[in-house]
Amino acid sequence: MNEVSPHIAHLNGRPAATADLAPLAFAGHAHFTAMQIREGRVRGLDLHLERLRSASVELFGRALPEDLVRSHLRTALRGGPADLSLTATVFSTAGEFTAADADLALLVRTGPPSTGPEGPLALAAVEHERFLPHVKHVGEIAKTHLLRQAVADGFDDAAFLDREGRFSEATIWNLAFWDGEAVVWPEADVLTGTMMGVVRRQLDRLGVEQRTAAITPDDLPDLAGAVVLNSWTPGVAVHRIGATELPAAPRFLQALHRAYTAEPPTAP
Secondary structure, eight states: OOOOOSOEEEETTEEOOHHHHGGGTTOOSEEEEEEEEBTTBBTTHHHHHHHHHHHHHHHHSOOOOHHHHHHHHHHHHTTSOSSEEEEEEEEETTOSSOOOOOOEEEEEEEEOOOOOOOSOEEEEEEEOOOSSTTSOBSOOHHHHHHHHHHHHTTOSEEEEEOTTSOEEEESSOEEEEEOSSSEEEEOSOOOOOHHHHHHHHHHHHHTOOEEEEOOOGGGGGGOSEEEEEETTEEEEEEEEETTEEOOOOHHHHHHHHHHHHHSOOBOO
């Protein structure tokens, strides 16, 4: 029996041909959301849809109707494996380097499911601020460059410091810290990840204390743990940032994973 391939690419609800994809190979004015599909469902679907809507309004002045986006997601999932990674990207058919008005298009790609690295991770601390940090946009060469540089320096990944010396986020991750009693979210301009949104609202429902604070490298020795999180996982332990070792925080990780599993999955 032939296995169903996890790899598909649909453009506006139809299988994408090479001629459709070729112009997008180096396109950099677009935005996307990435999600993990399990048994045909996803946690935090409302957050993914709102991300696509708000980013489209920011970049293009308008957005695709939500029912159309959901229809294209369902079409991409139909007949495929129950567990997948999925990326939905919105772009203008006018392309880059123009202010011309044009239709919006939605590219949906799927691949094998992922749960991210096991950890614990060591992160380099580097100065970097993303352009339009609240938008999950494409064409961010700095992320991969800083990741590769961090790995060459003996780290697993990189965490970013803003111009005020505060931790903000990591390359493809949100950062979260633990003070022994509360989850501490960095006070800085960041992309509010969909996993971050899911975890935050479920931690509230579970009664786990949360706060936001400016965290600098000088604050690290006083903290009781750190993690990174994204659509792959609600938390991967971080044992070192720069030269500072961080303690294991199993209670912290358990709280994050418990919050994630408390979020009901939804079908598109």
